[in-house]
Amino acid sequence: MGGERDGSSVPDEVWEEFLRTSADGAGDAPKEPSARAREEAARLRAAPAEPAPWRASAPAPVRPRSRRGWYVAGFVAALALLFVAVDPGGVVGWSGHGDRAGAPLAPETARPEEAPPAEPGGRATLADPFRGSPAARWKSGTAGITVPAAEATGRMTEAEVARALTRTRDFLAASGLDPAVLRGARPERAIALMNPRQEDVRTFVSTALSTPGEDHDPLLLFSRFDPARARLVGDEVRTRGRLSYREGRLGALEVTADVTYVYPAAPAGGGDEVVRVIARRETVVSWDDPAKVATKEGTFTLLSYKLHMTNGGCGESTGYFRPQFGGGAPDTATATDGRTIDPYARTEPLGEDRSREGCGTATRS
Numbered sequence: 001m002g003g004e005r006d007g008s009s010v011p012d013e014v015w016e017e018f019l020r021t022s023a024d025g026a027g028d029a030p031k032e033p034s035a036r037a038r039e040e041a042a043r044l045r046a047a048p049a050e051p052a053p054w055r056a057s058a059p060a061p062v063r064p065r066s067r068r069g070w071y072v073a074g075f076v077a078a079l080a081l082l083f084v085a086v087d088p089g090g091v092v093g094w095s096g097h098g099d100r101a102g103a104p105l106a107p108e109t110a111r112p113e114e115a116p117p118a119e120p121g122g123r124a125t126l127a128d129p130f131r132g133s134p135a136a137r138w139k140s141g142t143a144g145i146t147v148p149a150a151e152a153t154g155r156m157t158e159a160e161v162a163r164a165l166t167r168t169r170d171f172l173a174a175s176g177l178d179p180a181v182l183r184g185a186r187p188e189r190a191i192a193l194m195n196p197r198q199e200d201v202r203t204f205v206s207t208a209l210s211t212p213g214e215d216h217d218p219l220l221l222f223s224r225f226d227p228a229r230a231r232l233v234g235d236e237v238r239t240r241g242r243l244s245y246r247e248g249r250l251g252a253l254e255v256t257a258d259v260t261y262v263y264p265a266a267p268a269g270g271g272d273e274v275v276r277v278i279a280r281r282e283t284v285v286s287w288d289d290p291a292k293v294a295t296k297e298g299t300f301t302l303l304s305y306k307l308h309m310t311n312g313g314c315g316e317s318t319g320y321f322r323p324q325f326g327g328g329a330p331d332t333a334t335a336t337d338g339r340t341i342d343p344y345a346r347t348e349p350l351g352e353d354r355s356r357e358g359c360g361t362a363t364r365s
């Protein structure tokens with residue numbers, strides 16, 4: 001285009017004058033400096049420069065952009081607009097781990113003040129089993145269980161408290177996340193962390209795993225599915241919860257675990273229907289001094305255990321979660337007063353009643 005030289009617009013007459021003077025030699029070009037001028041210039045170069053205040057520094061010159069750059073930028077912007085138009089929900093997936101529900105939630109460090117909001121609609125699928133659930137933004141396995149910083153408490157040093165917290169989390173993993181246990185295997189690693197000298201608990205666990213019933217339900221402590229009825233979908237269990245601790249009896253460390261587990265399941269015989277079993281557990285354990293309490297070093301005494309579950313089966317205990325398939329059965333949650341329950345709400349502690357009698361209605365799954 002006329003008048004453009006390397007991206008700059010120069011009038012033709014100025015450009016021609018420049019070419020002419022360059023060819024003929026510039027009559028006004030500076031002559032060789034005198035000896036006195038050279039001496040003065042050398043003195044100025046040797047003198048230290050005065051530091052310039054940052055506010056006074058001139059902005060760096062901006063290099064002219066070529067028009068090709070604007071064409072590329074416009075093309076990229078057009079592609080972005082086209083992507084949003086075709087799949088507006090996909091934009092959200094740019095955050096977090098690619099989950100369209102958004103970025104993972106921050107760790108839970110205290111009891112929430114409100115239940116999680118509703119997520120974008122859609123039914124769970126084999127490829128996306130947490131779709132439409134708040135658990136879509138939860139972390140997997142023990143990553144969703146917040147372990148607080150350890151401080152010396154009671155008889156225990158900071159290092160001992162840290163070890164007790166880690167072992168408590170290990171119990172949660174062995175009892176509620178172990179793939180073999182979820183498929184119905186005996187929870188040996190979890191049992192190994194329980195005080196073998198706590199006779200009532202040892203009897204309860206042994207009876208519950210061999211002959212489960214109303215008074216001996218292993219689901220109160222362990223998550224298990226009957227492999228003849230259901231299979232887990234994928235290799236993730238989403239969790240949200242936390243550990244807390246305080247000084248207990250006789251200088252012991254008392255640890256409370258309040259965790260919600262979300263298990264996606266499909267029929268054992270095949271098919272693409274996916275439902276979610278949601279179990280919230282509140283377990284309190286005591287790490288005692290073997291010199292003061294009948295216990296084994298490295299194990300805890302079980303103080304209490306509570307369970308609320310959704311779509312895990314109601315009525316008579318079989319020792320396994322029994323999710324309902326078929327599309328027509330409503331999601332249910334254990335409750336004795338007939339009220340509706342939001343299985344994702346963690347704003348209140350669990351009730352004292354551990355009975356499985358009666359079923360309430362879950363507001364979502």
